[in-house]
Amino acid sequence: MTDPLDTPTDRRPGGRTARVRAQVLDAVRAELAEGGHEGLTMEGVATRAGVHRATVYRRWRDVGGLLVDVIDAAGEIDWQPPDTGSLRGDLTALNQEIQESLVVQPSFAVALMAASFHSEQAARAQTRLWADRYAQCEILVERAIERGELPTRHTDARSLLIAATAPLYHQLVLLRAAPDPQLPARAAETAVLAAAAGAFSAHREEST
Amino acid sequence: MTDPLDTPTDRRPGGRTARVRAQVLDAVRAELAEGGHEGLTMEGVATRAGVHRATVYRRWRDVGGLLVDVIDAAGEIDWQPPDTGSLRGDLTALNQEIQESLVVQPSFAVALMAASFHSEQAARAQTRLWADRYAQCEILVERAIERGELPTRHTDARSLLIAATAPLYHQLVLLRAAPDPQLPARAAETAVLAAAAGAFSAHREEST
Numbered sequence: 238m239t240d241p242l243d244t245p246t247d248r249r250p251g252g253r254t255a256r257v258r259a260q261v262l263d264a265v266r267a268e269l270a271e272g273g274h275e276g277l278t279m280e281g282v283a284t285r286a287g288v289h290r291a292t293v294y295r296r297w298r299d300v301g302g303l304l305v306d307v308i309d310a311a312g313e314i315d316w317q318p319p320d321t322g323s324l325r326g327d328l329t330a331l332n333q334e335i336q337e338s339l340v341v342q343p344s345f346a347v348a349l350m351a352a353s354f355h356s357e358q359a360a361r362a363q364t365r366l367w368a369d370r371y372a373q374c375e376i377l378v379e380r381a382i383e384r385g386e387l388p389t390r391h392t393d394a395r396s397l398l399i400a401a402t403a404p405l406y407h408q409l410v411l412l413r414a415a416p417d418p419q420l421p422a423r424a425a426e427t428a429v430l431a432a433a434a435g436a437f438s439a440h441r442e443e444s445t
Numbered sequence: 446m447t448d449p450l451d452t453p454t455d456r457r458p459g460g461r462t463a464r465v466r467a468q469v470l471d472a473v474r475a476e477l478a479e480g481g482h483e484g485l486t487m488e489g490v491a492t493r494a495g496v497h498r499a500t501v502y503r504r505w506r507d508v509g510g511l512l513v514d515v516i517d518a519a520g521e522i523d524w525q526p527p528d529t530g531s532l533r534g535d536l537t538a539l540n541q542e543i544q545e546s547l548v549v550q551p552s553f554a555v556a557l558m559a560a561s562f563h564s565e566q567a568a569r570a571q572t573r574l575w576a577d578r579y580a581q582c583e584i585l586v587e588r589a590i591e592r593g594e595l596p597t598r599h600t601d602a603r604s605l606l607i608a609a610t611a612p613l614y615h616q617l618v619l620l621r622a623a624p625d626p627q628l629p630a631r632a633a634e635t636a637v638l639a640a641a642a643g644a645f646s647a648h649r650e651e652s653t
Contacts, residue, residue, distance in 0.1 A: 275563065350619060351562035354555075355483065364621050399612050399620075400635050406619055407611035411558060413572050427608050428635075430642035436635040 258306070260286040261293060265307045270343035274304065274352035274359075304352050304359035312366045318374045324381035325422075325429045328401045331374065332421030335402055339409040340416045350410060374398050387432055391439035400437070401428035466514070468494040469501060473515045478551035482512065482560035482567075512560050512567035520574045526582045532589035533630075533637045536609045539582065540629030543610055547617040548624045558618060582606050595640055599647035608645070609636035 264286035268277050277300050283290040297303045319330035338346040353360035378394035381387050404424040408414040417423075431437070472494035476485050485508050491498040505511045527538035546554040561568035586602035589595050612632040616622040625631075639645070 273563070347562075351559075354559035354562060355481070360621060367620050396631065396635075399615060400608070400632070403611035403615035404607050407607060407614050410619070411614055412575050412607075413568060423604065424608070427604075427639045427644040430644045431635045431639040434638035434642050436638045 257286075257288055257292065257296075258310075261288055261297070261303070262307050262310050264288075265303050266345055269307070269348040269352070270345050273348050274300070274355065277303065277352075279303070301356045301358040304349070304356055305362040308349060308359065308362035308366050312369055316370070316373070318377055320380070323384075324377060324386050324432075325425055327377040327380075328398075328425035328428060329422045331377070332402060332405055332425055335405045336409065336416060336421050339405065347410060371395055371398055386429075388435055389438050392432060393437045393439050397428055397432050397437040400431060401425055465494075465496055465500065465504075466518075469496055469505070469511070470515050470518050472496075473511050474553055477515070477556040477560070478553050481556050482508070482563065485511065485560075487511070509564045509566040512557075512564055513570040516557060516567065516570035516574050520577055524578070524581070526585055528588070531592075532585060532594050532640075533633055535585045535588075536606075536633035536636060537630045539585070540610060540613055540633055543613045544617065544624060544629050547613065555618060579603055579606055594637075596643055597646050600640060601645045601647050605636055605640050605645040608639060609633050 261282060264282045265277065267285060268281050279293050279297075279300065280290060282303060283293040286293070293303075297306060319327045319334075321327050321330055338344065349359070349363055353363045375394040375398070378387070378392055378397055382390050382392060401424055404427075405420060408420060409416065469490060472490045473485065476489050476493060487501050487505075487508065488498060490511060491501040494501070501511075505514060527535045527542075529535050529538055546552065557567070557571055561571045583602040583606070586595070586600055586605055590598050590600060609632055612635075613628060616628060617624060
C-alpha cells in the first residue's frame with residue numbers, strides 16, 4: 238500500500254503534508270501545555286489532532302521526534318527582535334516578551350525546558366533554537382553601537398544579551414519567584430550600565 | 446508491633462534514626478546522579494541503602510518525600526559563603542562553586558533541578574534552599590558596603606547576587622553551553638561594574 242502522504246501533490250507547501258504537520262504540532266503544544274512532556278503520548282497527540290496513529294508513528298517515530306519538530310517549528314516562525322530606538326528599550330521589550338512566555342499559564346516555553354531535561358533530542362533542538370534567537374538579537378547590540386550608545390565597537394553582543402536576559406530565566410524558571418513587573422526593565426538596565434562601564438568589551442577579553 | 450525507630454534511644458542525634466537517614470539520603474543522591482529522578486524508586490533506594498523497604502516507605506512515604514528530604518539535607522550542611530576580601534573576588538569564588546556543581550558529571554544539582562520540574566514538593570523544597578543560600582550570601586554585599594566598594598549603602602543585595610550568578614545557570618543548565626573557565630569571573634565583574642554604576646541602588650527603585 239502506498240502512503241498517500243508520499244504522493245507529489247501532497248508535498249506541495251500548504252498541501253496535505255503541511256496541514257497534517259500543523260494539526261499534529263498544534264496537538265503537541267496543547268498536550269504539552271496541559272500535561273507537560275510526561276503526559277505526552279503518540280496516541281494522545283494522534284487523537285487530539287484527528288490524525289491516524291500510524292501516520293504519527295511513521296512521520297515522527299516517537300515522542301522525542303514530536304518534541305524536536307515542535308521546537309524546530311518555533312524556530313520557523315518569523316520572529317523579529319524589538320526595535321524601539323534604544324538598547325535599553327530593546328532589551329526591556331525583549332525581556333517583557335520572555336517574561337510573558339514564562340509566566341503564561343500553561344507555559345509552552347517552560348514545558349519545553351522541562352522536556353529537554355529528559356530528551357537528549359529535545360535538548361539539542363532547544364539549544365539550536367536558543368542559539369538562533371540569541372544570534373538574531375545581536376542586531377540590538379549592533380544598532381546600539383551604530384547609535385554610539387556603547388563605549389566601544391568591540392562589545393561581545395552575546396555576553397551582553399545573556400547578562401540582560403538570564404535573570405528572567407533564573408528568577409522565573411529556576412527560583413520560581415513571583416513575576417516582578419519591574420524585572421524586565423531592571424535586568425535590561427543592569428546590562429546597559431555594565432556595558433557602558435565596559436563589562437562586555439571584547440578587548441578586555443584579550444587582556445585577561 | 447512497635448517500630449524500633451520510634452524508641453527514644455534511637456532518636457538521639459547520631460543514633461540509629463540519623464544513621465538510617467544518612468544511608469538513605471546517600472542512596473538517593475547516588476541514584477539521582479546515576480539515573481536522574483526518573484530512575485528514582487523507593488525499591489532502588491532501599492536496596493542501595495541496605496535498609497528495609499518498609500522503613501523507607503514509612504519514613505519518606507514516596508519519591509517526592511525522598512527528594513524533599515535530600516534537598517532539606519543540603520540546606521543543613523554548614524555552608525559558608527566565600528570571604529576573599531573583595532566583592533569581585535567573593536562573587537567569582539561563588540560562581541566557581543556554582544559552575545563546578547553544575548558541570549560535574551553526574552551533577553546532583555542538575556538532577557534536582559530536573560526533578561523540581563516534575564515534583565511540586567521537590568520544587569518547593571528547592572525554592573526554600575535557594576532562598577536560604579541567597580540570603581546567606583547577602584553578607585558579601587554587606588561586607589562590600591562596609592569596605593566602601595559600592596556607591597551607596599542602599600544596594601539591593603539580592604538583585605546584585607541574582608545578576609552575578611544567573612548567567613552561570615542560564616548558560617550551563619538551560620543553554621547547555623560548554624563550560625567557560627572565564628565565565629565565573631566575567632559574570633562577577635559584570636555585576637560589580639553594574640553595581641558601581643548604581644544598577645542595584647534601592648533608591649532607584651523608589652524613583653521609578
